[in-house]
Amino acid sequence: MLKVLRRGFYARRSALVAGELLxxxxxxxxxxxxxxARIVETEAYLGKNDPASHAAGKxxxxxxxxxxxxxxxxxxxxYGCHFMFNTVTEKKGKAGAVLIRAVESDGRVPRANGPxxxxxxxxxxxxFNEHDLAxxxxxxxxxxGYAPGKTGRSGRIGISGARxxxxxxxxxxxxxxxxxx
DNA sequence: TTACCGATCGCA
DNA sequence: GCGATCGGTAAA
Numbered sequence: 444m445l446k447v448l449r450r451g452f453y454a455r456r457s458a459l460v461a462g463e464l465l466x467x468x469x470x471x472x473x474x475x476x477x478x479x480a481r482i483v484e485t486e487a488y489l490g491k492n493d494p495a496s497h498a499a500g501k502x503x504x505x506x507x508x509x510x511x512x513x514x515x516x517x518x519x520x521x522y523g524c525h526f527m528f529n530t531v532t533e534k535k536g537k538a539g540a541v542l543i544r545a546v547e548s549d550g551r552v553p554r555a556n557g558p559x560x561x562x563x564x565x566x567x568x569x570x571f572n573e574h575d576l577a578x579x580x581x582x583x584x585x586x587x588g589y590a591p592g593k594t595g596r597s598g599r600i601g602i603s604g605a606r607x608x609x610x611x612x613x614x615x616x617x618x619x620x621x622x623x624x
Numbered sequence: 625t626t627a628c629c630g631a632t633c634g635c636a
Numbered sequence: 637g638c639g640a641t642c643g644g645t646a647a648a
Contacts, residue, residue: 495631503644522630523640527631558631569643
């Protein structure tokens with residue numbers, strides 16, 4: 444049973460949403476085809492007071508999505524060749540996002556560990572920036588009632604500042620979780 | 625308009 | 637350990 448996550452799910456604290464996204468399903472619909480992948484690793488990004496966040500400074504064109512409607516996608520192109528897939532959290536007007544770092548697919552697909560590979564695997568590009576994940580179309584996140592096993596948290600990965608904040612969440616024992624740390 | 629740099633990955 | 641590669645942002 445698949446239930447699309449409603450906007451209310453996203454309109455809460457980033458860290459809380461990040462933790463609860465573990466075990467949820469990302470659904471990517473193509474014409475006549477559908478890919479699903481279970482989320483096994485996330486990271487929360489806040490607004491101010493979080494130097495690692497794009498929304499740490501002032502409101503700009505790029506990060507305005509993070510201040511906008513919760514449940515929208517925030518897709519960022521980085522290092523010239525990688526897209527990263529985030530979901531906007533917190534209420535409208537307050538910045539926040541959750542980066543999906545790794546998913547575990549239905550078994551037979553090669554691992555999609557790491558934000559760049561994940562986006563490539565799901566064919567998520569710039570066009571999905573601001574896509575409404577609560578719409579239940581093309582790209583969305585759903586709950587199938589699965590309860591993840593043990594989860595852990597740690598410092599975030601690949602960033603320069605605020606490493607000490609324990610805002611990375613992952614499912615323990617998943618072979619798809621990033622190997623760092 | 626230009627210069628710089630980043631929430632990465634793959635290969636040496 | 638380092639280069640590839642490109643859009644956003646700030647500075648001029």
